[in-house]
Amino acid sequence: MFVMNEVTPVFEARNIVKTYANHIALDNVSISVPPQSIFGLLGPNGAGKTSLIRIINQITAPDSGEILINGEKLKRKHIEDIGYLPEERGLYKKMKIGEQAIYLAQLKGMSRNEARTELKKWFIKFEIESWWNKKVEDLSKGMAQKIQFITTIIHRPKLLILDEPFSGFDPINANLIKNEIMELRDNGATIILSTHNMESVEEICDDMALINKSKKILGGKVKEVKESFSKNQYKIEFKGNMVSFANAVWGGWEMIEKEELSKNHFMVQVKLNEKMELNNFLKGLLDAVEVISFNKVALSMNEIFIKMVKENSDTQNVSEK
Amino acid sequence: MSKIGLIIKREYLSRVSKKSFLLMTVLGPILMVGFMVGAIFLGKQEDKSLNILIHDDTYVVSKPFKPTEQFNLMVFDTTGTKNLDDAKESFKNDESLDLLLYLPETIVEMNNGSGHLYFKEAPSTKTRMYLERLVNESIEKLKLKELNVSLDTYMRLKNKVSLKAIDYKSGKESNVKVKAFVGMAFGVSTFMFIFMYGTLVMKGVIEEKSSRIVEVIVSSVKPFELMMGKIIGIMFVGLTQFAVWIILSSIFGSIAMGMIDSEFYSAANQSPEVIAGMSNVQANIINTLLEINWVLLIGLFFFYFIGGYLLYGALMAAIGAAVDNETDSQQFMVPITAPLMFSYLIVILSIDNPNSPVLFWCSQIPFTSPVVMLARAAMGSEGLWWQIITSMLLLIVTFIATTWLAGKIYRTGILMHGKKITWQELWKWIKYKG
Known part of the structure; x- marks a missing residue:
């Protein structure tokens, strides 16, 4: 039955x-x-x-x-x-x-x-x-x-x-x-x-x-949606060279956003792959640049809404063209 | 109670309990009877006696004039030493004088000369006609003398032939004019009622739409039920008002007639000739009125009022649903009310030509038949029966069709805000599914 x-x-x-x-x-x-x-x-x-x-x-x-x-x-x-x-x-x-x-x-x-x-x-x-x-x-x-x-x-x-x-x-x-x-x-x-x-x-x-x-x-x-949007994403503020940051850890992550706050002072958002361990990633970074802050990204529903609608409209516009 | 029953009840009670409805329902018949009584009073008031000063430049025309109880005729100057200005002066100074009749010399020379009647208060038609007749008779007599024709010969020459319209089947004399007036009264009443209550439907729909309650309601009942509930509810308001008007008018009317009877007809009793003369005309009218099939006419009135109202009410509901406010409704109102206006005109013209083909066709076309067929039914004619039946069937079929059509427009329109609606747009709505 x-x-x-x-x-x-x-x-x-x-x-x-x-x-x-x-x-x-x-x-x-x-x-x-x-x-x-x-x-x-x-x-x-x-x-x-x-x-x-x-x-x-x-x-x-x-x-x-x-x-x-x-x-x-x-x-x-x-x-x-x-x-x-x-x-x-x-x-x-x-x-x-x-x-x-x-x-x-x-x-x-x-x-x-x-x-x-x-x-x-x-x-x-x-x-x-x-x-x-x-x-x-x-x-x-x-x-x-x-x-x-x-x-x-x-x-x-x-x-x-x-x-x-x-x-x-x-x-x-x-x-x-x-x-x-x-x-x-x-x-x-x-x-x-x-x-x-x-x-x-x-x-x-x-x-x-x-x-x-x-x-x-x-x-x-709602919880899962929020989770999926911030999964494995982190915001990092550091002082040092952008090139050394990018080469600090080889593979297993990607940079989503970067912002130069002042000379040799950056705020970046990264997303780690499933296989990349957070601690290993951090260890690599600490050798290359001076980490000022490190935070897990938590998008609000408002941000998710705007992000999704924007992205959706962009892809649609592209496909329409 | 079924949902449509609830809607009908609300539409009915919310209107019947309004102060303006009570006022209209009670005041309507009072005003109507009041106007009628007023008109009779005005007519009777002419009976007050008038002092009429005559200035006659011909000297001869006014000679045979004799004062009567009502018209106190006084010749101003018999010596020939005073002129019109003097007459005017004394007319002005003497307050007891009501009219000044001036007959110029030329009045006898032509067949259509004209005199003057100076007034302080405008004379009634009756007074003017009396004086005209007096002057004409006097001039005629003078001319007879001049032409050497005896009065006797003249009277024999003067003909007054009249034709009596007689129905060859019943052999009875029939006064088509009276019937046409009755028909017109009925036709105009349906016109007024259809227009009045149709507009109420439209206003009701606009109110629901603009107050935004409609979406809540259509989540409980089908839009079509809401529309029909409103149309039927308002129809009952109309029937109630009509019934109350008939009852109150007959009560007020009989009270008023009683008062008039005792005041005026007692005075009229003194001159039996007048009564005899009047009753001849009255008898003719009463006979004609008795010939009319009132039961049929009233039955038809209800049928055509309801049928016509359903037809136009549905269309008005659709207009109400399509627009955002009453000012926007004008563009759609005009084509819909045009046939109604047209039928109103046709009925008025029908008095002179009760058997015209236009009248026939308009009594069959459902958009005009509610008004026109009533007028025709009152006049009565050969083979009207099958015409009434086809006209009724056409009306039923058409109001079902317009209601269906209106339902489609209504359903989409009531939830549409802030959009300028065109005829093409309406056509699109009709084609929407589901």
């Missing part, structure tokens, strides 16, 4: 292709989100993130490829299992907040009474009970964002899709939302987070995928 040794992902996109009249929005994109995790969906503007998110929400359909929710093909009924906070979000300006929240919850399949009870709890938790009978036009942007967040999660969705959830919040409220997101994950929800805020990706995301120009160019566990 076939035994599953891996957990079924809560969400899986397989070879999604979506084209509009004259451009490709998604080109064979596959991602997989394990249960109870926070998944960072990253990419520059216009990369195709929103297209993918709209396909998951069944606002549009892919040209080919399939979406699985808990191993099941995406169907209309899954709408009630998904909570979606779009980047372009708003509320009915003239409608009372309480009524509006109940209406949105009902559209997600909740009964009126259930919606009211649940909403009251959240309004108390966020200390906004007094807003129930106010209209949205009387609220500030940050206040409206809170309501939108509540209406996204009110029906306890198993899969939450949050597109730039922190935009429009002050640092205090952004933190409140961040904690709320992590609590939701700890309580069993799976979250897809699309954001340009790389700091928050490092902080709360377990997995990530980077989409650029409609293709997925990077993906995996």
Whole structure:
């Protein structure tokens, strides 16, 4: 008998292709989100993130490829299992907040009474009970964002899709939302987070995928991705001759960057091969130049993002030429 | 409750509970009845008596004039020593004088001479016509004398032939004008309702799009459900308003009529001739009105209002989805409202020519039929039945088609921001799959 040794992902996109009249929005994109995790969906503007998110929400359909929710093909009924906070979000300006929240919850399949009870709890938790009978036009942007967040999660969705959830919040409220997101994950929800805020990706995301120009160019566990980018890379500051530095150790490493800080004073970044031992490399260097500092390179998600997108665009430009 | 039911309910309740809706719904019939009552009051007010000063340069024309209860005619100068300026002077100084009638010498020489009527407050048409008739009769009599023709001979010469339009089947006299007016009223009402509520649909869609709530909603319901929910919800708002208007208008109307009856008709009772004369015309109108198949007409009104509204409502929803704000909607509104405007004009012109082929075709084409067919149905004609049926079928098929088309534009448009939309762009959206 076939035994599953891996957990079924809560969400899986397989070879999604979506084209509009004259451009490709998604080109064979596959991602997989394990249960109870926070998944960072990253990419520059216009990369195709929103297209993918709209396909998951069944606002549009892919040209080919399939979406699985808990191993099941995406169907209309899954709408009630998904909570979606779009980047372009708003509320009915003239409608009372309480009524509006109940209406949105009902559209997600909740009964009126259930919606009211649940909403009251959240309004108390966020200390906004007094807003129930106010209209949205009387609220500030940050206040409206809170309501939108509540209406996204009110029906306890198993899969939450949050597109730039922190935009429009002050640092205090952004933190409140961040904690709320992590609590939701700890309580069993799976979250897809699309954001340009790389700091928050490092902080709360377990997995990530980077989409650029409609293709997925990077993906995996956030820790592993970071590790792979800084693996065997070191920054060395030294005084001495560049030629003697280059000849100090013969083979087994390569220089990635070099910068002359002043005369006979350099900062270089090197990458060691698998076989090269760090200590041996260092020993060789110490005989040739005066080492001032020696550090392991740790790229931030922000640097990885910029590096990958730049490189990807460069290679594409070359191949296009 | 199904999701589309929830949307319909929200669209309906959010509009019906608005203060402006309540105001319009209650004030509408009050204003309508108020205008009608006002018009009747104005008409009746002419009955106040007028003091009319006459300056007659011919001396003879005004001779047979006799003051009546309503028109107190006074000849200014019988001696021939005073001129028009003197007459004007005393007209100016004497506040009790309402009008000054000036008859120049030339008035008797030609067949179409003209006198002057100076006023302080503009005279009613009725007053002017009365005075014209008086002057004409007097001149005619003078000319008869001059030509040596007896009044008796003259009366025998003067003919007044009228033609009665009689339906050869029923043998009844029929007043096509009255029917055409009824038809026009119905046609214009559908036009107004379709236009009013169609615009509401468009505004609603623009509101959802510009407030950016639409993406949240279409992640819960299909865009098509949202569009249909809105269109149907607003249709019920229209039907509610219409029903309330009919009920309130008939209540206010009967109250107002009761008041008018007691005030004016008691006075009119004094002259039985007037009543006899009036009731002849009235009887004709009432007979004609009774001939109209009201049940059919009201049934048709609802059908064509709903059909026409669904057709135009869907198109307006598509426009709302395509643009970012109301000002941008103009370029798309014009071609869509043009047939509606055209049908409105056609109906007004139909009064003079109820059987023109243009009218026939416009009553079949679904973009004009909701307005035009109602007008034709009120006038009634041979073989209208099959025409009504084909027109209804065409309307149904067309609104299904426009709704389908609008759904495609709507689906793409509502999520599109900050892009200048052209007709080519819309065509592209229609062709998108999935």
